[in-house]
Amino acid sequence: MPIVIGCDEAAFDLKEAIKAYLISLGQEVEDMGVYDKSPVLYPDIALKVATAVADGRFERGILICGTGLGMAITANKVPGVRAATCHDVYSAERSRKSNNCQILTMGARVVGVEVAKTVVRAWLASEFEGGGSTAKVQRMIEIDEMFHGKRDASQEGGSCSV
Numbered sequence: 001m002p003i004v005i006g007c008d009e010a011a012f013d014l015k016e017a018i019k020a021y022l023i024s025l026g027q028e029v030e031d032m033g034v035y036d037k038s039p040v041l042y043p044d045i046a047l048k049v050a051t052a053v054a055d056g057r058f059e060r061g062i063l064i065c066g067t068g069l070g071m072a073i074t075a076n077k078v079p080g081v082r083a084a085t086c087h088d089v090y091s092a093e094r095s096r097k098s099n100n101c102q103i104l105t106m107g108a109r110v111v112g113v114e115v116a117k118t119v120v121r122a123w124l125a126s127e128f129e130g131g132g133s134t135a136k137v138q139r140m141i142e143i144d145e146m147f148h149g150k151r152d153a154s155q156e157g158g159s160c161s162v
């Protein structure tokens, strides 16, 4: 399945470099913009990419802005989406293996192209491990649902016993 990618004007160059890198790995890529360095409201791009993932049109997405933070904050507001900002290989691996994140975000003002490529490579190669993380990710999904009308928040109590 193709990976969906998006960025704001601050990250246009890095998005182009990561797109080319993904293609060089044989990965199909759907580019949801931006397509030049004209200013954009980055939440609009995050919304497009996160919605495409939440709808099941794509299993995984990459969002890049200046810091990666605004993209992650926005993407995580879309029900069902787990987005994480990762600028190192360990976090990228854990975001998949432990957190089952579908969206990787990065900051073009934080990492250089070569580091970003190693992060993407590690993230692509990592899958959710399940095991002890299954109940924790399931709890995240339940909490998400409490705030999106699928579950009654007043009936929910947190539990630390895993």
Ligand code: RB5
Pocket (backbone or CB within 6 Å): 008, 010, 011, 042, 065, 066, 067, 068, 069, 070, 071
């Ligand atoms: C520029 O709009 C900058 O705020 C943006 O790229 C990003 O860093 C936000 O989190």
